[in-house]
Amino acid sequence: MKAKKKEYEDIPGTIVFDADQSRMGYGINMFCMSLLKAENREAFKADEEKYLDQYKLTPEQREAILKRQWIRMLELGGNIYFTSKLGATDGLSFQQVAAKMTGSTQQEYADMMLAGGRPVKGNRRKSEWEKK
Incomplete structure (x- = not known):
């Protein structure tokens, strides 16, 4: 079944975080929220790839995180406020x-x-x- 076209899909440069995006980006967002805890930030910084293994991520989501492809993370379901936790972990x-x-x-x-x-x-x- 093909998803119904959304009226806001044609706004240039805008990714609307809706229910579909939320479902798609669950793994990204749970990873990002884990970075609220200092021990998780330390574990992530110590071995980013290994840390990501505990989250259900597509190869594209994993790559976007590791390469800090900020817009791509949003396209793949990341919530801007959650992904900002990754930025903060990087000191941004x-x-x-x-x-x-x-x-x-x-x-x-x-x-x-x-x-x-x-x-x-x-x-x-x-x-x-x-x-x-």
């Missing part, structure tokens, strides 16, 4: 992780946000582009 602030996701420096990201965030133009639904 939420702002630094967000900057990596946008392909900018932390200062460029901060400046953009202080100026009001991404411009609306070009960031609305793709279906609106097709009407023009």
Whole structure:
């Protein structure tokens, strides 16, 4: 059975964390939440691959975690707030992780946000582009 198309699927650069994403990313999110405990952070840092063995992850999810592919983790079901725990484990602030996701420096990201965030133009639904 094919999943019904969601009305928000055509928003450029946006991954909506919904029930389907939650189910898909359960392993990523449980791994990330485990990093709330100091002993788990230490174990992960000691041997990342071995630590990940205790979580049900697809090969793609595992690779995204190990390579710190922040957007890919979200595409594969990661929740941005949970994946930020991995960033914190690496010594990164939420702002630094967000900057990596946008392909900018932390200062460029901060400046953009202080100026009001991404411009609306070009960031609305793709279906609106097709009407023009």
